[in-house]
Amino acid sequence: MELSEYVQRGIQTLADPGSFDSNAFALLLRAAFQSLLDARADEAALDHPGLKHIDPVVLKHCHAAAATCILEAGKHGLDKATLSTHLEDCKFDQDRIEIFCTEYQNNKNSLEILLGSIGRSLPHITDVSWRLEYQIKTNQLHKMYRPGYLVTLNVENSDSRSSPEISFSCSMEELQDLVGKLKDASKSLERATQL
Numbered sequence: 641m642e643l644s645e646y647v648q649r650g651i652q653t654l655a656d657p658g659s660f661d662s663n664a665f666a667l668l669l670r671a672a673f674q675s676l677l678d679a680r681a682d683e684a685a686l687d688h689p690g691l692k693h694i695d696p697v698v699l700k701h702c703h704a705a706a707a708t709c710i711l712e713a714g715k716h717g718l719d720k721a722t723l724s725t726h727l728e729d730c731k732f733d734q735d736r737i738e739i740f741c742t743e744y745q746n747n748k749n750s751l752e753i754l755l756g757s758i759g760r761s762l763p764h765i766t767d768v769s770w771r772l773e774y775q776i777k778t779n780q781l782h783k784m785y786r787p788g789y790l791v792t793l794n795v796e797n798s799d800s801r802s803s804p805e806i807s808f809s810c811s812m813e814e815l816q817d818l819v820g821k822l823k824d825a826s827k828s829l830e831r832a833t834q835l
Contacts, residue, residue, distance in 0.1 A: 641712045641726055643705075648730060650705025653698060655732040660702070663690050665736055668699070669743055672706035677750050713744060714751040720744075763795035763804075773809070789815050 643651065653659050660668065667690045686699055713723050720741045727737045744751075768791065775786045793806040810818065 641716050641718065641722075643709060643712060646701075647705045647708045650701045651709055651727075651730040654702040654706060655727075655730055655736060657733070659698065660694065662735065662739075664694060666739055667691055668703060669706060669740060672703055672710060673743055673747050675703070676707055676710060677747060677754060710744065710751065711755070714748065714755050717752070763797045765793050766796050767794040768792070769794070787812060791815070 654665065654668065667688050668686075671686055671688070671691075686696075686703060691699060709726075713726075718726070723741055723744060724737050727740055732740065770789050770791045773788050773790050775784045775788060777783055788809055788811055790807065790809050795804060795806060797804065
């Protein structure tokens with residue numbers, strides 16, 4: 641798990657008992673989890689009376705750093721031992737590591753569901769259908785007599801579990817060009833997998 645220098649500074653500030661006492665640490669950590677997991681959460685979580693004595697700029701910096709650390713831990717599916725090691729590297733003491741890991745374990749399933757729902761991946765082609773269309777006239781009433789193909793790709797989008805269709809029309813030359821490029825891609829993939 642790699643964190644930017646900005647996030648590391650925020651986490652180290654959060655780990656410092658001089659900046660955040662144990663009560664303020666727990667409140668900020670809870671606010672970070674709440675802001676990630678609850679769509680109705682707002683900045684009011686940072687207005688808690690136990691956090692009033694902390695400079696608002698430092699508070700927001702540490703909140704963003706904690707949220708980033710939580711998301712990265714969830715993204716990588718870290719277990720308690722690995723997360724503890726990362727927190728030790730950020731100068732957390734044992735009590736704060738225990739609080740952080742307990743809060744993380746309590747919210748890990750919800751965090752994984754959240755991260756799974758916002759993933760991005762390319763659509764997967766599940767089927768292809770085509771039909772020959774013959775254009776006789778244009779909208780200007782000119783006679784054309786031009787053959788073409790209407791190609792429909794059935795795709796499955798793993799992010800949204802939907803199966804939209806992508807349709808396009810092409811001439812015979814364009815279709816031959818597409819088929820040639822797909823064959824080239826297939827051969828390239830075969831060569832890459834044989835290495």
